[in-house]
Amino acid sequence: MQKTPTFEDLFRDCRRTAVHLETRDAYMKSDPAFxxxxxxxxxxxxxxxxxxxxxxTEATSRGVEVRRARIVSTPIGEYIRFEHEVTEALNIAAGEQVRWLTRRAATDIALPGNDFWLFDSRLVLVNHFDGEGENLELELSEAPDLAKLCETAFEAVWQRATPHAEFRPL
Incomplete structure (x- = not known):
């Protein structure tokens, strides 16, 4: 029987790209850091x-391109303000590239119904949250159609989004 890989396993096994699309305005408000x-x-x-x-840092140091795109409502809420404030020290400093897209600018982009990680354009880790943004479960898929949908959606968002250093939250 094959063991289900952990998130860390997926990240460590990744060879070229790890991209993450976030579409919610709040996540895990129960997080002690928040x-x-x-x-x-x-x-x-x-x-x-x-x-x-x-x-x-380990992934980017071995050449993996790690990108994160966030679709946010404006004016932004408290949780997105928190994310924006910690992004430079946490994500950017580790080698991640982060961009922001206002929800208004994303209206005509076809998006999957859930946040996701896409590893090497083939493995999709779908994030399921409850209505309050608490993490419910992760779902791993190797379905080629889902991977293509996620890759196409991510790239459409990425092309329109503003790099973190230039994004000024309202």
Whole structure:
């Protein structure tokens, strides 16, 4: 029987690309880091998410292109403000490329119904969340049609999106 790979396994086995599309305006508001940030406590993203930072740094150092695109409503809400604030120290510093697209600018892009990670243009890890943005489950698929849909959607968003350094949240 073949073991189901973990997220970390998928990332470590990735050879060329790992892309992530985020379409929600809030995720896991129960996250202690978000709660601390909302309360005004100092936050060191690299320290708080050391495992993530190390995983991305390892992947990018071996040549994997890691890109994340976020579709957001404007004016942005508190959670997206939090994400925007930690992106430079957490994602960009690890070698990830991040772009932002306003929801209004995404109206005519055909998008999958869920957030996803796409590894090497062939493995799709679908993220399922509840109505409050809490993570419910991950679903792994090797379906070629789904991978193509996700790749096409991601690239359409990426081409229109604003690089993190230039994005000014409203």
């Amino acid at each position: 709660i601390d940030w909302a309360a005004g406590k100092p936050l060191d993203p690299v320290e708080r998410w050391a495992g993530w930072h190390a995983l991305v």
